[in-house]
Amino acid sequence: MLESEEAIKVMVNGLPGKVATVVAEHINESKNLDLFPYALTGIDISEKTCDINGDGIELITADRRDEIKRRKKPEISVDFTHPSAVDSNIEFYCQNRLPFVMGTTGGKRDTPGEDNLDTIEQRVRDSEIVAVIAPNMAKPIVLLQEMIRYASKTFPDAFKGYSLGTVESHQKGKADTSGTAKAMVDYFNKLGIPFKKDEIVMIREPYKQLIMGIPKDALTGHGWHTYTLKSENGSVLLRFTHNVNGRDVYADGTIDAITYLNKKINAGEKGKVYSMMDVLKGK
Amino acid sequence: MLESEEAIKVMVNGLPGKVATVVAEHINESKNLDLFPYALTGIDISEKTCDINGDGIELITADRRDEIKRRKKPEISVDFTHPSAVDSNIEFYCQNRLPFVMGTTGGKRDTPGEDNLDTIEQRVRDSEIVAVIAPNMAKPIVLLQEMIRYASKTFPDAFKGYSLGTVESHQKGKADTSGTAKAMVDYFNKLGIPFKKDEIVMIREPYKQLIMGIPKDALTGHGWHTYTLKSENGSVLLRFTHNVNGRDVYADGTIDAITYLNKKINAGEKGKVYSMMDVLKGK
Numbered sequence: 001m002l003e004s005e006e007a008i009k010v011m012v013n014g015l016p017g018k019v020a021t022v023v024a025e026h027i028n029e030s031k032n033l034d035l036f037p038y039a040l041t042g043i044d045i046s047e048k049t050c051d052i053n054g055d056g057i058e059l060i061t062a063d064r065r066d067e068i069k070r071r072k073k074p075e076i077s078v079d080f081t082h083p084s085a086v087d088s089n090i091e092f093y094c095q096n097r098l099p100f101v102m103g104t105t106g107g108k109r110d111t112p113g114e115d116n117l118d119t120i121e122q123r124v125r126d127s128e129i130v131a132v133i134a135p136n137m138a139k140p141i142v143l144l145q146e147m148i149r150y151a152s153k154t155f156p157d158a159f160k161g162y163s164l165g166t167v168e169s170h171q172k173g174k175a176d177t178s179g180t181a182k183a184m185v186d187y188f189n190k191l192g193i194p195f196k197k198d199e200i201v202m203i204r205e206p207y208k209q210l211i212m213g214i215p216k217d218a219l220t221g222h223g224w225h226t227y228t229l230k231s232e233n234g235s236v237l238l239r240f241t242h243n244v245n246g247r248d249v250y251a252d253g254t255i256d257a258i259t260y261l262n263k264k265i266n267a268g269e270k271g272k273v274y275s276m277m278d279v280l281k282g283k
Numbered sequence: 284m285l286e287s288e289e290a291i292k293v294m295v296n297g298l299p300g301k302v303a304t305v306v307a308e309h310i311n312e313s314k315n316l317d318l319f320p321y322a323l324t325g326i327d328i329s330e331k332t333c334d335i336n337g338d339g340i341e342l343i344t345a346d347r348r349d350e351i352k353r354r355k356k357p358e359i360s361v362d363f364t365h366p367s368a369v370d371s372n373i374e375f376y377c378q379n380r381l382p383f384v385m386g387t388t389g390g391k392r393d394t395p396g397e398d399n400l401d402t403i404e405q406r407v408r409d410s411e412i413v414a415v416i417a418p419n420m421a422k423p424i425v426l427l428q429e430m431i432r433y434a435s436k437t438f439p440d441a442f443k444g445y446s447l448g449t450v451e452s453h454q455k456g457k458a459d460t461s462g463t464a465k466a467m468v469d470y471f472n473k474l475g476i477p478f479k480k481d482e483i484v485m486i487r488e489p490y491k492q493l494i495m496g497i498p499k500d501a502l503t504g505h506g507w508h509t510y511t512l513k514s515e516n517g518s519v520l521l522r523f524t525h526n527v528n529g530r531d532v533y534a535d536g537t538i539d540a541i542t543y544l545n546k547k548i549n550a551g552e553k554g555k556v557y558s559m560m561d562v563l564k565g566k
Contacts, residue, residue, distance in 0.1 A: 156565075158422060158426055231535075235528045235531045238423050238526075241520070241521065242522075244520075280438045281437065282439075
């Protein structure tokens with residue numbers, strides 16, 4: 001869209017990565033957001049530009065990123081770069097007072113109840129900027145995880161005697177077990193169900209995925225998870241399913257995070273880190 | 284089982300009703316509980332005794348219930364009588380200092396945030412007894428409802444733009460829509476999904492239930508519920524399922540409630556009402 005006075009100017013770093021591209025496309029199509037014409041990328045990226053809905057976004061490799069200081073600053077940066085780039089990017093955002101939304105994993109993160117020195121969150125708190133840092137931008141997944149976390153904290157061992165089955169399907173390229181599934185298993189353990197993470201059934205074969213009902217065009221990008229709890233005598237079954245096709249859900253969450261962060265900037269907040277939970281609460 | 288010094292003596296009122304019978308059977312089989320040899324029943328019941336695993340339990344109609352005062356008192360009463368009998372039974376328990384677990388609906392109940400005068404809970408609080416009062420004794424259902432309630436309170440409108448589908452299947456005899464399904468719809472409404480209670484799909488036809496996979500012997504007693512949320516563009520599906528066959532789940536919850544209440548009695552608590560949530564928390 002055309003740049004307008006009110007629209008929030010957003011730089012999407014991590015192009016031409018898959019998630020970054022979908023996020024950039026959604027931002028480009030949004031009425032309230034302006035996609036910045038240049039973006040940070042990894043030093044191993046040879047492309048000079050990335051096409052987003054016909055607009056060419058100039059790609060600036062990490063080693064040349066000081067060039068950005070001489071240009072017009074974005075209001076908010078979005079970061080979907082490689083986990084290994086997280087630490088140095090956060091340093092860059094903090095030093096240059098660029099509020100950001102971080103949607104990747106990587107870097108040392110805050111652990112509840114511990115001294116969180118030297119974490120990426122602490123570096124933002126020490127700075128004058130605000131940021132949303134979330135390992136998962138998919139709102140429905142974050143919400144479901146939070147519901148199960150709440151249950152596991154409030155009603156420990158409530159499902160004692162139950163058994164668990166966990167199946168997750170992701171695109172062929174994903175080698176590791178889903179981090180969301182592992183986190184969910186932790187919560188189910190706290191609810192009294194013994195289950196090891198290596199018992200999680202991983203589906204990576206496209207022919208199995210088609211049989212499961214995953215649409216053909218989502219074979220290259222999806223996350224389907226099912227958690228099934230059964231009582232000892234088999235008379236009770238509880239099942240939680242979250243099926244995501246494509247990457248739109250990450251873009252939706254990112255746009256909500258940008259809008260939320262912009263409110264915080266306008267309210268004059270400084271040195272604060274928000275989570276996707278804060279974005280969901282909207283407060 | 285044989286009466287032992289340690290076992291909790293429990294009277295199950297509401298026999299020969301279906302849920303009361305299953306509860307009495309489980310109590311009879313439990314090591315830690317003793318089933319009392321007599322029980323209160325409705326004035327319209329003509330049977331004089333009810334057979335529980337070969338033991339004959341004497342049935343005492345409500346109009347003759349003062350006879351119980353002259354007998355040995357149970358430590359805890361369980362009430363699965365008719366909703367219309369709730370008020371007068373609670374009066375009886377309070378007057379005769381009989382701690383009880385109430386598993387039926389009916390009677391005026393506490394409403395959060397209101398002056399709760401004249402409710403069944405208030406009558407217990409005014410007495411010297413303790414009680415567990417819960418419209419649903421099924422722990423997994425109570426827990427799932429509480430998770431969704433928590434989400435709806437913490438993240439209002441988090442599923443704005445989503446659509447909902449709700450299907451519930453119960454035995455042929457159940458005329459009304461499930462109260463659990465209606466309560467869940469209230470929570471989904473608060474999460475931002477417009478959906479009317481009359482849009483809940485009720486399945487009552489045994490042939491459809493067999494196709495759904497409900498076991499033949501559960502056709503006369505089951506509750507299968509599925510809530511499906513879909514994002515506007517269809518790329519995200521969330522699904523919550525709770526399938527219960529038979530009535531064992533109510534007996535399990537009731538036994539937990541009895542054990543919990545017994546702890547409170549031993550701790551010297553007086554004039555207190557607990558919910559199934561308290562039982563689940565175990566505190």
